[in-house]
Amino acid sequence: MSTTTAPTAPTAPLTDARIMLRRNFKHILRNPVTIFNGAVMPVVIMLLFVYVLGGAFSVGERYIEYVTPGMILLAITYGLSGTAVSVNSDMAKGIINRFKVMNVSRGAVLTGHVAATMLSSSIAIAAIIGIAFALGFRSPATPLDWLGAIGIIAATAFGTAWLTVALGMAAKTPESAGLGLVPLLLLPFLSSAIVPADKMEQGFRQFAEYQPFTPIIESVRGLLAGTPSGGYAAAALAWCAGAALVGYVWSRATFSRRA
Amino acid sequence: MSTSAIAVSGLRKAYGDKIVLDGIDLDVPAGTVFSLLGPNGAGKTTTVNVLTTLTKADGGTARVAGHDVATEGKEVRSVIGVTGQFAAVDDLLTGEENLRLMADLHHLRAGESKRVVASLLERFDLAESAQKLASTYSGGMRRKLDLAMTLVTRPQIIFLDEPTTGLDPRSRRTMWHIVRELVADGVTVFLTTQYLEEADQLADRIAVLDVGRLVAEGTPDELKRLVPGSYVRLRFSQVAALDAAARVLPGATRDDQELTLQAPSDGSSRSLRTLLNRLDEHMIDADEVSVQTPDLDDVFLALTGHASTEAIAQ
Numbered sequence: 001m002s003t004t005t006a007p008t009a010p011t012a013p014l015t016d017a018r019i020m021l022r023r024n025f026k027h028i029l030r031n032p033v034t035i036f037n038g039a040v041m042p043v044v045i046m047l048l049f050v051y052v053l054g055g056a057f058s059v060g061e062r063y064i065e066y067v068t069p070g071m072i073l074l075a076i077t078y079g080l081s082g083t084a085v086s087v088n089s090d091m092a093k094g095i096i097n098r099f100k101v102m103n104v105s106r107g108a109v110l111t112g113h114v115a116a117t118m119l120s121s122s123i124a125i126a127a128i129i130g131i132a133f134a135l136g137f138r139s140p141a142t143p144l145d146w147l148g149a150i151g152i153i154a155a156t157a158f159g160t161a162w163l164t165v166a167l168g169m170a171a172k173t174p175e176s177a178g179l180g181l182v183p184l185l186l187l188p189f190l191s192s193a194i195v196p197a198d199k200m201e202q203g204f205r206q207f208a209e210y211q212p213f214t215p216i217i218e219s220v221r222g223l224l225a226g227t228p229s230g231g232y233a234a235a236a237l238a239w240c241a242g243a244a245l246v247g248y249v250w251s252r253a254t255f256s257r258r259a
Numbered sequence: 260m261s262t263s264a265i266a267v268s269g270l271r272k273a274y275g276d277k278i279v280l281d282g283i284d285l286d287v288p289a290g291t292v293f294s295l296l297g298p299n300g301a302g303k304t305t306t307v308n309v310l311t312t313l314t315k316a317d318g319g320t321a322r323v324a325g326h327d328v329a330t331e332g333k334e335v336r337s338v339i340g341v342t343g344q345f346a347a348v349d350d351l352l353t354g355e356e357n358l359r360l361m362a363d364l365h366h367l368r369a370g371e372s373k374r375v376v377a378s379l380l381e382r383f384d385l386a387e388s389a390q391k392l393a394s395t396y397s398g399g400m401r402r403k404l405d406l407a408m409t410l411v412t413r414p415q416i417i418f419l420d421e422p423t424t425g426l427d428p429r430s431r432r433t434m435w436h437i438v439r440e441l442v443a444d445g446v447t448v449f450l451t452t453q454y455l456e457e458a459d460q461l462a463d464r465i466a467v468l469d470v471g472r473l474v475a476e477g478t479p480d481e482l483k484r485l486v487p488g489s490y491v492r493l494r495f496s497q498v499a500a501l502d503a504a505a506r507v508l509p510g511a512t513r514d515d516q517e518l519t520l521q522a523p524s525d526g527s528s529r530s531l532r533t534l535l536n537r538l539d540e541h542m543i544d545a546d547e548v549s550v551q552t553p554d555l556d557d558v559f560l561a562l563t564g565h566a567s568t569e570a571i572a573q
Contacts, residue, residue: 012366023349026352027351030351030392093347094344094346095349097313100312100313101336102361102364102365103333103337
């Protein structure tokens with residue numbers, strides 16, 4: 001490395017991505033709306049469902065056991081709105097051009113957002129799991145089951161984060177970036193996250209059976225209940241890989257085109 | 260060739276069927292300030308974007324520090340700094356964190372990074388606000404922070420795209436002062452502006468850009484020589500007086516709306532006395548007499564057939 005201030009600028013994708021992660025994570029911590037959406041909302045919703053609404057649902061087991069995997073999923077999706085807005089405002093403001101003329105590894109700007117999103121998701125998920133245990137959640141899962149569940153949860157966070165980065169890039173304004181995410185935020189409610197699909201009306205039931213969040217939820221639920229299902233896990237991982245791939249390709253393409 | 264910081268030849272760029280750059284040739288010697296002057300939409304930002312590798316040109320060649328912008332983007336990017344029209348600072352980071360981010364991305368060592376950041380905060384008078392979020396900064400402070408971020412790596416060639424647009428006069432003067440300091444350090448500055456005074460104040464050479472074409476290039480003095488010399492401007496309160504004066508001063512041009520008459524003059528006391536004596540002989544009184552030397556506004560009008568945006572705004 002050079003000892004002068006002359007630009008050395010070896011492109012170092014990993015270093016750059018780590019610097020971007022730190023920057024984006026600071027953004028998350030400094031934005032009260034993101035903190036509220038990503039961490040407070042899932043907890044509030046969880047308390048709401050467990051104490052207020054859950055008693056009315058008959059799900060064939062204790063509701064806290066049934067709904068915890070669903071709440072983990074909500075913790076992921078609620079955190080995404082902050083990412084979409086922050087990616088979009090990066091693009092809208094001049095800062096992205098600054099990074100582009102600085103030999104910053106181009107992928108690092110994007111991976112930094114994905115990594116920061118996953119970091120904040122893990123904090124929110126840890127909070128949800130902690131609160132679940134405090135509310136009486138018990139699991140017969142073996143450490144291996146836990147590991148599998150964490151793997152699927154991480155894959156879900158990864159896939160949805162890439163998709164969100166792409167949505168944030170493609171949106172014209174921060175407002176439309178937030179709006180573009182609404183379908184993703186609604187999907188868990190139309191899956192077996194909160195009530196079993198077979199309790200839904202005909203059309204919704206079919207939708208719930210085939211949409212990506214159902215195999216994700218069911219595989220995590222199976223693992224945490226100590227009854228893992230290979231079919232659901234495979235489907236879940238396939239959906240996550242697909243989302244990550246689409247998000248990655250789409251956001252890379254938008255990144256080179258815009259600005 | 261080694262003395263050219265920027266060499267551009269036949270540069271063309273179109274967006275769809277809208278031609279933005281229509282064959283631009285430029286040569287900027289190292290260590291000088293070059294100003295690209297033109298109204299909104301003339302193609303200034305597009306030129307900067309091409310030269311800084313943000314946009315690909317459709318035709319022509321451009322070399323920055325000897326590197327081709329189309330094929331050696333990485334080499335070009337390692338010697339340039341860019342401060343755009345809209346301050347590219349991170350609002351959710353403090354002033355110091357913004358500078359640290361730049362130092363980190365350029366992979367400066369920790370000790371050096373600390374030193375560079377501290378000296379830039381000091382130099383740009385931002386030390387007091389270093390711990391405040393950039394979102395709380397005024398327009399002038401943001402622009403200063405933006406430029407400080409550009410200078411973290413001591414680039415050889417700095418592109419300033421309308422660096423003072425939207426700034427108050429005091430902040431504008433501060434920016435001018437900073438630009439002059441950069442040049443004193445041997446940096447080459449490529450400056451775009453729509454303010455004629457700014458180009459006049461800072462630039463060694465000025466190129467006038469109008470709808471994608473260069474309509475003139477030269478030193479500020481050379482450009483001023485392109486327009487008719489100085490003149491005396493007489494303002495009247497009545498059309499009758501204007502009529503009478505126009506009759507006795509045949510070479511003058513009149514403006515009926517403003518009730519003014521512009522008579523050619525070299526600005527010397529003798530030519531002024533002759534002119535005033537003539538008015539006196541015919542008992543014509545002007546409300547106001549002023550000697551005008553051409554400024555770049557006149558140059559702009561003469562070259563492009565329309566006034567600059569600054570003149571229109573006034």
